[in-house]
Structures are given as structure tokens and as C-alpha cells.
Amino acid sequence: MRTHRKVLVLFAALASALAGCSSGPNQPDTVAGQFADALNRDDIAAAAALTDDPTRAADSLNGLYDGLGKEVTFEVGSADRNSFTLAATWNLGPDGKNKWSYTTTGTANDTGDGWKVKWEPAAIAPGLDIGPLTYDPVYPKPARILDASGGELMTQQVVTLVNVSQGADTAAVAALIAPLAPGLSAQSLESDLAAAQGKPITAISLRAADIAPVQAALETTRGVTLAPQTRLLANDKSLASPTLSGLDDLWQKSTAAATGWAVRVPIPDGTKRLAGQDAQPTPDIATTLSIDLQHAAEDALTPIAEPAAIVALQPSTGNVLAVAQNAAADAQGPIALTGLYPPGSTFKTVTVSAALQEGSVTPDTVLPCPGVANIEGRRIPNDDNFDLGQVPLHTAFARSCNTTMGGLAVKLPADALTNAATQLGLGIDYVTPGLTTVTGKVPPAATPAQRVESGIGQGQVTASPFGMALVAASLARGSVPAPALVKEQPGVADKTPEPLPPNVDDQVKSMMRETVTGGTATSLRDIPGLLGKTGTAEYIDDKHAHGWFVGVDGDLAFAVFISDAGSSGPAVEAAGRMLRMQR
Incomplete structure (x- = not known):
């Protein structure tokens, strides 16, 4: 169970504000507090059970935590009769450095089966009533790494991973990519697959120009999946200087520092950004290499x-x-x-x-x-x-x-x-x-x-x-x-x-x-x-x-x-x- 940053804060004013409304343990501030506490413990089932629509609440909360992660703190704030405020702070991204804070308003009612939080998705997060929320990094325009004369030394390029699964037609795969990978054969692929114990393997990663002549054939080969991704690569693939690794690290750090973020919700013509920060410009890295x-x-x-x-x-x-x-x-x-x-x-x-x-x-x-x-x-x-x-x-x-x-x-x-x-x-x-x-x-x-x-x-x-x-x-x-x-x-x-x-x-x-x-x-x-x-x-x-x-x-x-x-x-x-x- 995570405990860091998971602190439930119930203001003393809340009890006095609602003291005249009812008595006993089932007051709205109490059920709201229990609801927030369950969310802070990542106990979605318990939180959903405290609402008047547990099924819809559980589905929506699971989607929310899947989309934004679980590094969040909910705090119950002020209350007025049946309503209460809920302040949330999300720590987003792999290192949690991107913060999204907001305050929403919810209600609680005596349902005859005890006090329950009225299930309203927007009371948990803005935009949740429209659809599921997602967090995404917003990357800057890729910087280039230049040589001493200003020519492009390294740039971000698309490479395609040729992934091969168990039962693949390894002979066909080898025939297509062996010219690009000396030493690769149907036997070596079978050996690698056996060592992978049922998991797929990446046979080779190919630049756009290299995969183009064989891409269509690979796409129709049994057991082959193509996975494009971006990488920083030397423009001249024959270049193999040890300096390239250090420049790659420098580029990655610069890109990470400039990367923005966005919380989005789907709308009919795309997505709508609810919160975030734009990416910052990243200057090219000018090296001294001749x-x-x-x-x-x-x-x-x-x-x-x-x-x-x-x-x-x-x-x-x-x-x-x-x-x-x-x-x-x-x-x-x-x-x-x-x-x-x-x-x-x-x-x-x-x-x-x-x-x-x-x-x-x-x-x-x-x-x-x-x-x-x-x-x-x-x-x-x-x-x-x-x-x-x-x-x-x-x-x-x-x-x-x-x-x-x-x-x-x-x-x-x-x-x-x-x-x-x-x-x-x-x-x-x-x-x-x-x-x-x-x-x-x-x-x-x-x-x-x-x-x-x-x-x-x-x-x-x-x-x-x-x-x-x-x-x-x-x-x-x-x-x-x-x-x-x-x-x-x-x-x-x-x-x-x-x-x-x-x-x-x-x-x-x-x-x-x-x-x-x-x-x-x-x-x-x-x-x-x-x-x-x-x-x-x-x-x-x-x-x-x-x-x-x-x-x-x-x-x-x-x-x-x-x-x-x-x-x-x-x-x-x-x-x-x-x-x-x-x-």
C-alpha cells in the first residue's frame, strides 16, 4: 500500500458546518472523507461502494487511474449541507514532476441505506463526465546534432523493429532480412526463439530506407510484427564513433527537460486538453567533430x-x-x-x-x-x-x-x-x-x-x-x-x-x-x-x-x-x- 503523499485532510470546520444537518457517523462530511480515504489508498472497490452507483463509479475510477496513474492525493475541504469540495493533486509522468491540481464539488445524500456520495464523474475530475482521461508527454520539435561545419550529424529518425513470434516462418524472414544482417539465418532465429521461451524476439531494427524494399513482404510473413519507433541516429550509418553515445545522452537529457505534458479527454473530432504545459524549444547541439x-x-x-x-x-x-x-x-x-x-x-x-x-x-x-x-x-x-x-x-x-x-x-x-x-x-x-x-x-x-x-x-x-x-x-x-x-x-x-x-x-x-x-x-x-x-x-x-x-x-x-x-x-x-x- 502506498502511503507517501496520501494524507487525508479533514478540516475541523467541516464538522461544525454540518453539525446541524444530522448526527451520527453517516453525515455527508464523514462519507466524503471515507470516499477520499479509499481513493488515497487506491481502493477503488471501497470508494465505489460509498457511492449511489457502485458499478458506474468503479468503471470510471478504474479508467481514471489507468489513464493518469495512482500518484494522487484527494482532500475533503469545505461543506454546506449536502455538498462538499474535493481538492485533488495528481503527480503525473514517470517521475511525478508534472502536477495537476484542481477542486471540484460533490454531494452526498441519505439514500435510506446510509449516506452515499452521489456519483457524478465531474465531481472527481474535470472532464471525466465527457470521457476517460489520459496523460501524455508533449515532445518538443526534435533537436539536431550538428558537426563542426553545421551539417547534420545525428537526427531523430523512424526505425522499425522486426519482431518475430513463436511459430513464425523463419526461413522467409531470414531470406528477406539476411542481406541486411550478416550472420542471420533461419537457424539463428530458431535458436533465439527457443532461448526466449515463448516470447517474441526482435530480429533486427531497420531504418526507413532499409526496410522500404521488404516492408510489404514482411507484413504478410507469418509470425512477423513490425513496430515503428523513433530514435536518435547518425545520419551516416557507417559512422561508429564512441562520441555518439555521449551525444545521445546529452540529447535525451535536453529533450526530457523541454518535454511538456497534457491531460486530455476524447471529443468527437479528436481530444481536448484539460491541463498541461507546452513543450519548450530545444536548440540544436553543435559539436566540434570534423x-x-x-x-x-x-x-x-x-x-x-x-x-x-x-x-x-x-x-x-x-x-x-x-x-x-x-x-x-x-x-x-x-x-x-x-x-x-x-x-x-x-x-x-x-x-x-x-x-x-x-x-x-x-x-x-x-x-x-x-x-x-x-x-x-x-x-x-x-x-x-x-x-x-x-x-x-x-x-x-x-x-x-x-x-x-x-x-x-x-x-x-x-x-x-x-x-x-x-x-x-x-x-x-x-x-x-x-x-x-x-x-x-x-x-x-x-x-x-x-x-x-x-x-x-x-x-x-x-x-x-x-x-x-x-x-x-x-x-x-x-x-x-x-x-x-x-x-x-x-x-x-x-x-x-x-x-x-x-x-x-x-x-x-x-x-x-x-x-x-x-x-x-x-x-x-x-x-x-x-x-x-x-x-x-x-x-x-x-x-x-x-x-x-x-x-x-x-x-x-x-x-x-x-x-x-x-x-x-x-x-x-x-x-x-x-x-x-x-x-
């Missing part, structure tokens, strides 16, 4: 079998330009935005930044780069054990010399890498409209051995593709940009980083340029002005490694991640495919 770059990023990942992702940002604004994943990554979730992995040698951008800030080295400081080094008990090899001898720091960076970076990191304070990472956005989390992200974690390295591991992007250091794209964008800009997916709605950081000292960003960018012109990413040197850093990050054992590449191309910063790629090579190739498509 549709051309998004397609280029998605196409760049298409040939890759392993889970792969690309995140691209605009350093000058923090705008999110593209977030792409291939199908293998989609199966694992939004790894581009929230997946955490060891960043490997791409983290050397942070390591050299920390070392430069400590003041013990410059880009031209000559340092050893042996093929293998034992640092604080940790054996650090270079890729294929290459040995450069004594080289400037910028060369060691461009050639991705692990032994040099491990030697630099071990001499740093415990929190130096943590602080340097934060200066580049890594380890900062944002509350960004339409976007859920995690940048990464760079805990202080308490021991020299931990600093060695962290210095080459291993150990306890983790980053998401989004986090490493933010590192690249911060270097390009000289400070951390606040990311934004919706125009003019930047994310709010959970902490404010210390600014980079002057020239540190320029020094690191110079080393990143050398990585492309004469280091580990020379396959991209045909792209003018490109800056980059490759990364190979071991996980599980030395036989498994993720591949990374982070880069800056003018006002474009990006990160490419490929799970279990074995090396950075596939990530570099994917970056090249994306960038060359844009030229």
Missing part, C-alpha cells in the same frame, strides 16, 4: 584486425575533432576515451619534459645510449638492442633510446614525472558535456627502479588514447587545453596544472620533429612539418606489445593506439593513412 577527419580516422583503422583507436584534438581550442575505433575495439567498449594502457615510448615526451625542467640536461647534452643497460636492477634493452654510443639527448629521443631515458628518469625526484605529466594533461580528469574520458595515471615513483620503469612508459604508468592526444595537444599549444565536444562547452578539470616553463614545449617539439625526419617515424617524413613520437609498450610479457604513435600536424594533435600490435609500425602506418587522406 566529419571529414572522422571518416579519415575510421578508414585508417579499417585494415587493422586488432583493437585500434585514434583520437584527434585541436590544440588551439581543445576541440575534439575525431574519435575513431575499429570493430574489434568497439567490442571492448570506448577504449579510445577510457581504455588505460602503458603508453611506452610515447611517454618519453613527458620524461624529457621533466628532465629539461630539472635543469640537468638540454637537448644537446651528450648522453650514453648503450644497447642494454642495467639500471637499479632493471635490465633495460633498446629495440633489437641497438647501440648509439654517446649521442645528444635529441638524437636519443628521436631514435627512442630506452637506456638513455631510463638513465634520465632514475635521477629525477619521485614526483617529477607525475608533475610533468599533469602539466601536459595526463592524470587530469574532466567533466565535459557529451564526453566521458579518463586521461591516465602517473603515480609518484617511490623507488629508483620504479622511476626507470615509468621513464619509458611502463610499470605503473597508464594512459588512454585520449590522454596521449591531450599530451600532444598540450605540447603543441604550450599549455593544457580544456577538451570540448560541444561548441562553447569546454570540460572542467578536477585540478589545475602548473604551467610549463618557457621553451620546454618548443624543445620537446623540436625532438618530435626529428623523430619524423631522422628517427623512428621516417616513413612519415613526406608530411611537411609533422611532429611525432612512436611507442611500443610491453604487457604481460616480452612477447606482447601495444603500438602507439602521437603526433602534431599544424593545429591537429592526435594519438593512434593499436592493441597487441607488436611494434609501433602499424600505428605509424595508420597515422599516415589518416593524414594523407586529408591532403
Whole structure:
């Protein structure tokens, strides 16, 4: 039994007003109070029994509660001889936030079988004498979600659910829709129906253009029911960015806030609104996504079998330009935005930044780069054990010399890498409209051995593709940009980083340029002005490694991640495919 908001209020004045009319328990105020109490308890049978026409009252009250719900409070107010007032407040809608309040007048009579409420539907709710009342939401004109150029990215569209019941002609269904659903067959439909234990299943949801050629045939197929509904969808059905889910949530919240409501009663030419609120206008949601770059990023990942992702940002604004994943990554979730992995040698951008800030080295400081080094008990090899001898720091960076970076990191304070990472956005989390992200974690390295591991992007250091794209964008800009997916709605950081000292960003960018012109990413040197850093990050054992590449191309910063790629090579190739498509 519900008790919240179900309070019967009988005013003391009521008893005195009717005291001269009769005596005993069967006064009109008493029967009205009992009637209201029964309604507040949702005991329709008891309420109907207190009227002079229980059958009609029960039918009408059941219809009223079916149409408006049961979140209502009735209160008996004033009375004059045989009449009384009834104040009602309905809490309408799924969350009960829409309120409809009114006051009606009823009568009670001594029927010879005790006092009864005279059954008059309008005494319970305005318009109930005309017909059954219904509550309906009033939706606003659907907003559109736009890309950076103002084109339609997502709009509300009609989709049709193809529902299949037990005993359906599954062979006919499969023949009609299998071309639209690879892997679907009569056998798979039968298997799904068996698992549903007698309930119907939804075989597929189809857009208007896809169902049009087969709709008539489906409508006449045994056991098939078509159920149209509206959904927010990407206009280009090939688009599969993880950002679409967050934009959908943002759109749903905006639509819900603007939705109105109406209580209606049927009339001969339609319905009449008795109460309600109009829907509010909903503005279009303008995003920062570049549709051309998004397609280029998605196409760049298409040939890759392993889970792969690309995140691209605009350093000058923090705008999110593209977030792409291939199908293998989609199966694992939004790894581009929230997946955490060891960043490997791409983290050397942070390591050299920390070392430069400590003041013990410059880009031209000559340092050893042996093929293998034992640092604080940790054996650090270079890729294929290459040995450069004594080289400037910028060369060691461009050639991705692990032994040099491990030697630099071990001499740093415990929190130096943590602080340097934060200066580049890594380890900062944002509350960004339409976007859920995690940048990464760079805990202080308490021991020299931990600093060695962290210095080459291993150990306890983790980053998401989004986090490493933010590192690249911060270097390009000289400070951390606040990311934004919706125009003019930047994310709010959970902490404010210390600014980079002057020239540190320029020094690191110079080393990143050398990585492309004469280091580990020379396959991209045909792209003018490109800056980059490759990364190979071991996980599980030395036989498994993720591949990374982070880069800056003018006002474009990006990160490419490929799970279990074995090396950075596939990530570099994917970056090249994306960038060359844009030229």
C-alpha cells in the first residue's frame, strides 16, 4: 500500500458546518472523507461502494487511474449541507514532476441505506463526465546534432523493429532480412526463439530506407510484427564513433527537460486538453567533430584486425575533432576515451619534459645510449638492442633510446614525472558535456627502479588514447587545453596544472620533429612539418606489445593506439593513412 503523499485532510470546520444537518457517523462530511480515504489508498472497490452507483463509479475510477496513474492525493475541504469540495493533486509522468491540481464539488445524500456520495464523474475530475482521461508527454520539435561545419550529424529518425513470434516462418524472414544482417539465418532465429521461451524476439531494427524494399513482404510473413519507433541516429550509418553515445545522452537529457505534458479527454473530432504545459524549444547541439577527419580516422583503422583507436584534438581550442575505433575495439567498449594502457615510448615526451625542467640536461647534452643497460636492477634493452654510443639527448629521443631515458628518469625526484605529466594533461580528469574520458595515471615513483620503469612508459604508468592526444595537444599549444565536444562547452578539470616553463614545449617539439625526419617515424617524413613520437609498450610479457604513435600536424594533435600490435609500425602506418587522406 502506498502511503507517501496520501494524507487525508479533514478540516475541523467541516464538522461544525454540518453539525446541524444530522448526527451520527453517516453525515455527508464523514462519507466524503471515507470516499477520499479509499481513493488515497487506491481502493477503488471501497470508494465505489460509498457511492449511489457502485458499478458506474468503479468503471470510471478504474479508467481514471489507468489513464493518469495512482500518484494522487484527494482532500475533503469545505461543506454546506449536502455538498462538499474535493481538492485533488495528481503527480503525473514517470517521475511525478508534472502536477495537476484542481477542486471540484460533490454531494452526498441519505439514500435510506446510509449516506452515499452521489456519483457524478465531474465531481472527481474535470472532464471525466465527457470521457476517460489520459496523460501524455508533449515532445518538443526534435533537436539536431550538428558537426563542426553545421551539417547534420545525428537526427531523430523512424526505425522499425522486426519482431518475430513463436511459430513464425523463419526461413522467409531470414531470406528477406539476411542481406541486411550478416550472420542471420533461419537457424539463428530458431535458436533465439527457443532461448526466449515463448516470447517474441526482435530480429533486427531497420531504418526507413532499409526496410522500404521488404516492408510489404514482411507484413504478410507469418509470425512477423513490425513496430515503428523513433530514435536518435547518425545520419551516416557507417559512422561508429564512441562520441555518439555521449551525444545521445546529452540529447535525451535536453529533450526530457523541454518535454511538456497534457491531460486530455476524447471529443468527437479528436481530444481536448484539460491541463498541461507546452513543450519548450530545444536548440540544436553543435559539436566540434570534423566529419571529414572522422571518416579519415575510421578508414585508417579499417585494415587493422586488432583493437585500434585514434583520437584527434585541436590544440588551439581543445576541440575534439575525431574519435575513431575499429570493430574489434568497439567490442571492448570506448577504449579510445577510457581504455588505460602503458603508453611506452610515447611517454618519453613527458620524461624529457621533466628532465629539461630539472635543469640537468638540454637537448644537446651528450648522453650514453648503450644497447642494454642495467639500471637499479632493471635490465633495460633498446629495440633489437641497438647501440648509439654517446649521442645528444635529441638524437636519443628521436631514435627512442630506452637506456638513455631510463638513465634520465632514475635521477629525477619521485614526483617529477607525475608533475610533468599533469602539466601536459595526463592524470587530469574532466567533466565535459557529451564526453566521458579518463586521461591516465602517473603515480609518484617511490623507488629508483620504479622511476626507470615509468621513464619509458611502463610499470605503473597508464594512459588512454585520449590522454596521449591531450599530451600532444598540450605540447603543441604550450599549455593544457580544456577538451570540448560541444561548441562553447569546454570540460572542467578536477585540478589545475602548473604551467610549463618557457621553451620546454618548443624543445620537446623540436625532438618530435626529428623523430619524423631522422628517427623512428621516417616513413612519415613526406608530411611537411609533422611532429611525432612512436611507442611500443610491453604487457604481460616480452612477447606482447601495444603500438602507439602521437603526433602534431599544424593545429591537429592526435594519438593512434593499436592493441597487441607488436611494434609501433602499424600505428605509424595508420597515422599516415589518416593524414594523407586529408591532403
